[in-house]
Amino acid sequence: MNQKNWGYFSSLAKRCILAGLVGTISSGCMSIDTDRNRLSSEAKNSTNIDTSSKDVRVDNSQNIDIKGNDVSVSSKTSTTMTDRNEEQAESIDKNTKVTQKNSASPKITSGRYWIGGTDQGLEVVGNRYRYYTEGGEQPWQNISNLKYIKNGVVFDGKTYWCLSTLRSNLITGCGADGWIR
Structure with a gap:
């Protein structure tokens, strides 16, 4: 693939990844697990885009895990493009962990x-x-x-x-x- 086509491919891949992320957000939670101290959610989405020159597949997954004051979010977006006999893949992984600290309530004076x-x-x-x-x-x-x-x-x-x-x-x-x- 020459340099000019790769630039178009990369730009198209970025647009597809963005579209996939929006799809994941709008599709909502597909499964939820709960127990006394933990809440866990997983959402998955897959999109196929067929054009006359390329076939594009965008896969998204997002996991949210809440345990106590800790919230962990993991998301992954993968884009695979097929152009005749050549296949290009790009993947973005993002992991975030947030901990909320308990602020001590004011003490009642004896x-x-x-x-x-x-x-x-x-x-x-x-x-x-x-x-x-x-x-x-x-x-x-x-x-x-x-x-x-x-x-x-x-x-x-x-x-x-x-x-x-x-x-x-x-x-x-x-x-x-x-x-x-």
Whole structure:
């Protein structure tokens, strides 16, 4: 094959590869495997283009594997062109791995939390908390039941609680933004 024909062949191959990639994306997933900690998907596509001077075959495959915070994507596009007795093949492989790092949620500060103007309180120690009043204390619970709002403010699903050490003299209660004046 002379240099001029090879340039045309290479340009046509690139167009076919692009068309094959679009075909893979638009064809969707052909099979999906799932289990408790893993999701896997595979899509395959094949296209034949017959012209008067060339026969072109484009094969595409894409694998997506999700396990925990890791996502791996592998794709392959192969183009084979036949021009009379001569066959040319070109292949593109692409592998990508992405890991999402867990951002630690803000830590709830240990201490006594109040709602203001009552004898009710919430005590946080490490990874547990409990409610208390002048009448006594309730059993400890896991801190995951509390929602961190901002430094010194937590929400238990019903009430906002503010850290007692952040309270000033003119406070009337606790809200989502902290101590209210």
